[in-house]
Amino acid sequence: xxxxxxxxxxxxxxxxxxxxxxxxxxxxxxxxxxxxxxxxxxxxxxxxxxxxxxxxxxxxxxxxxxxxxxxxxxxxxxxxxxxxxxxxxxxxxxxxxxxxxxxxxxxxxxxxxxxxxxxxxxxxxxxxxxxxxxxxxxxxxxxxxxxxxxxxxxxxxxxxxxxxxxxxxxxxxxxxxxxxxxxxxxxxxxxxxxxxxxxxxxxxxxxxxxxxxxxxxxxxxxxxxxxxxxxxxxxxxxxxxxxxxxxxxxxxxxxxxxxxxxxxxxxxxxxxxxxxxxxxxxxxxxxxxxxxxxxxxxxxxxxxxxxxxxxxxxxxxxxxxxxxxxxxxxxxxxxxxxxxxxxxxxxxxxxxxxxxxxxxxxxxxxxxxxxxxxxxxxxxxxxxxxxxxxxxxxxxxxxxxxxxxxxxxxxxxxxxxxxxxxxxxxxxxxxxxxxxxxxxxxxxxxxxxxxxxxxxxxxxxxxxxxxxxxxxxxxxxxxxxxxxxxxxxxxxxxxxxxxxxxxxxxxxxxxxxxxxxxxxxxxxxxxxxxxxxxxxxxxxxxxxxxxxxxxxxxxxxxxxxxxxxxxxxxxxxxxxxxxxxxxxxxxxxxxxxxxxxxxxx
Numbered sequence: 001x002x003x004x005x006x007x008x009x010x011x012x013x014x015x016x017x018x019x020x021x022x023x024x025x026x027x028x029x030x031x032x033x034x035x036x037x038x039x040x041x042x043x044x045x046x047x048x049x050x051x052x053x054x055x056x057x058x059x060x061x062x063x064x065x066x067x068x069x070x071x072x073x074x075x076x077x078x079x080x081x082x083x084x085x086x087x088x089x090x091x092x093x094x095x096x097x098x099x100x101x102x103x104x105x106x107x108x109x110x111x112x113x114x115x116x117x118x119x120x121x122x123x124x125x126x127x128x129x130x131x132x133x134x135x136x137x138x139x140x141x142x143x144x145x146x147x148x149x150x151x152x153x154x155x156x157x158x159x160x161x162x163x164x165x166x167x168x169x170x171x172x173x174x175x176x177x178x179x180x181x182x183x184x185x186x187x188x189x190x191x192x193x194x195x196x197x198x199x200x201x202x203x204x205x206x207x208x209x210x211x212x213x214x215x216x217x218x219x220x221x222x223x224x225x226x227x228x229x230x231x232x233x234x235x236x237x238x239x240x241x242x243x244x245x246x247x248x249x250x251x252x253x254x255x256x257x258x259x260x261x262x263x264x265x266x267x268x269x270x271x272x273x274x275x276x277x278x279x280x281x282x283x284x285x286x287x288x289x290x291x292x293x294x295x296x297x298x299x300x301x302x303x304x305x306x307x308x309x310x311x312x313x314x315x316x317x318x319x320x321x322x323x324x325x326x327x328x329x330x331x332x333x334x335x336x337x338x339x340x341x342x343x344x345x346x347x348x349x350x351x352x353x354x355x356x357x358x359x360x361x362x363x364x365x366x367x368x369x370x371x372x373x374x375x376x377x378x379x380x381x382x383x384x385x386x387x388x389x390x391x392x393x394x395x396x397x398x399x400x401x402x403x404x405x406x407x408x409x410x411x412x413x414x415x416x417x418x419x420x421x422x423x424x425x426x427x428x429x430x431x432x433x434x435x436x437x438x439x440x441x442x443x444x445x446x447x448x449x450x451x452x453x454x455x456x457x458x459x460x461x462x463x464x465x466x467x468x469x470x471x472x473x474x475x476x477x478x479x480x481x482x483x484x485x486x487x488x489x490x491x492x493x494x495x496x497x498x499x500x501x502x503x504x505x506x507x508x509x510x511x512x513x514x515x516x517x518x519x520x521x522x523x524x525x526x527x528x529x530x531x532x533x534x535x536x537x538x539x540x541x542x543x544x545x546x547x548x549x550x551x552x553x554x555x556x557x558x559x560x561x562x563x564x565x566x567x568x569x570x571x572x573x574x575x576x577x578x579x580x581x582x583x584x585x586x587x588x589x590x591x592x593x594x595x596x597x598x599x600x601x
Contacts, residue, residue: 058108062075065164074100078095103132119238123159124140124187142270146211147184152174153249168302169302172304173569202286213263218262257278287581293313299594312579316365321566323581334352335353349387358382360373376416388596393408418451418457435601442471472516481496481544487514510539516529516530516561537554537557566591
């Protein structure tokens with residue numbers, strides 16, 4: 001996963017030179033003030049197109065907007081800064097951090113050695129403006145651009161319009177996205193991986209390098225070159241940041257995967273690279289290690305931490321938003337957990353399948369439910385649970401063929417357990433809609449049951465589209481349409497809020513093979529895990545529209561069984577087959593977490 005030594009050396013040499021500029025005077029022609037007084041928070045850096053410095057390019061520092069997704073960023077530099085003949089630049093006292101959160105730096109236009117090119121546009125996501133100092137050195141190239149664009153894709157319309165809502169979830173999402181960008185590629189050296197990448201993480205370095213070579217084919221040429229023409233035509237962009245965003249937003253489009261040919265040209269600067277045209281251009285970080293053991297369930301809390309239920313590990317692992325292991329909890333009577341959920345107060349609830357109980361933890365992982373968990377309501381081999389906005393916990397009992405409802409104290413409510421008049425059979429999954437109604441997939445008889453929030457069976461419950469067999473994961477959108485993984489027919493089944501099957505249900509294709517887990521993102525797009533040893537992710541348009549993923553699905557996973565979306569728009573999967581968790585960077589639309597905060601009653 002290392003890049004060419006000569007490239008690493010050139011970056012580090014440039015970094016050392018620029019950091020010593022005030023003393024030695026190395027590097028000439030840097031625009032802006034010559035002063036590098038620490039009080040002015042001078043930023044130095046270098047822009048490169050592959051191995052070539054980009055001269056005569058315009059440098060800008062932007063503050064991210066807090067007015068909503070994809071809204072106008074704030075240009076911060078009060079005077080023009082351009083790169084010199086070596087691609088070097090210096091920003092001194094030309095900006096203010098007042099009222100500014102996260103910032104990113106762009107380099108536009110200039111000449112990478114083959115002639116002036118107006119399509120050149122590269123960027124580096126830097127993070128909090130307040131963290132900038134006179135010691136900040138910024139590498140800006142194709143690889144920092146790939147990392148920044150993918151991580152910020154859910155917040156980005158183009159390089160001048162990157163923003164998040166002025167909400168707690170918006171702030172968490174954009175902050176964590178900047179951390180992800182820095183973990184993919186080092187912002188000081190321009191080399192993957194990032195300096196703070198957790199030790200349990202593996203990044204797709206070869207794919208990042210290949211994408212960098214695609215951008216480089218245009219950047220290291222003159223305006224109107226064949227490479228630029230091909231790149232812009234495929235992505236519908238006018239500059240290389242826009243091209244990267246076009247690839248990130250349509251990772252399996254045939255025009256985009258065909259761009260692999262641009263990465264194989266002689267002199268491609270980055271390596272190692274992919275050996276052949278990829279199925280898709282999704283970027284997935286893989287997390288593994290002893291903390292994960294047959295992960296089966298996932299849930300995201302308000303801070304973007306990912307909680308993982310480890311079935312064979314008899315534990316629950318808390319991963320930070322960056323995938324780092326924060327804690328592994330084995331106390332509280334956890335035995336063969338299959339599912340996990342987070343309530344509105346931030347407490348963690350675990351379907352303790354082997355112990356036939358429900359375990360509650362606080363946000364630090366301390367058990368709140370005693371040494372053996374809650375057992376009220378005839379809990380029997382619980383495999384799934386969902387929490388409503390009143391912090392009531394709804395539990396699917398696989399062996400009991402029932403649903404148990406617990407209040408926040410673990411006491412059974414609503415005459416638990418509920419049996420749907422005896423029609424529940426092997427319930428596998430459960431979800432709550434915006435009205436507080438509870439939907440349950442009944443795998444044993446191929447139907448969907450619906451209860452209201454008082455526990456009464458809804459009229460007509462026992463929903464089917466006539467083809468549903470062995471329903472697994474279930475998720476709902478903001479219109480209370482229910483999407484169900486129909487495992488035995490390799491399809492996605494969907495119902496409207498009244499339980500009537502949608503006209504195109506069941507839907508197949510898009511890589512749907514033995515689907516199990518379902519998640520819905522902030523745009524209503526549906527994400528499904530395909531649980532095989534050569535597993536993948538399928539994507540279906542909102543409202544059970546067309547399949548958006550390719551015929552093989554996205555990615556290459558080992559038995560992915562569950563999926564969830566975080567506030568940064570990253571899609572996370574629990575891969576039971578190889579005891580790992582994958583994070584597909586920026587693939588989905590950001591959501592508010594926990595899920596309990598977005599449902600009823």
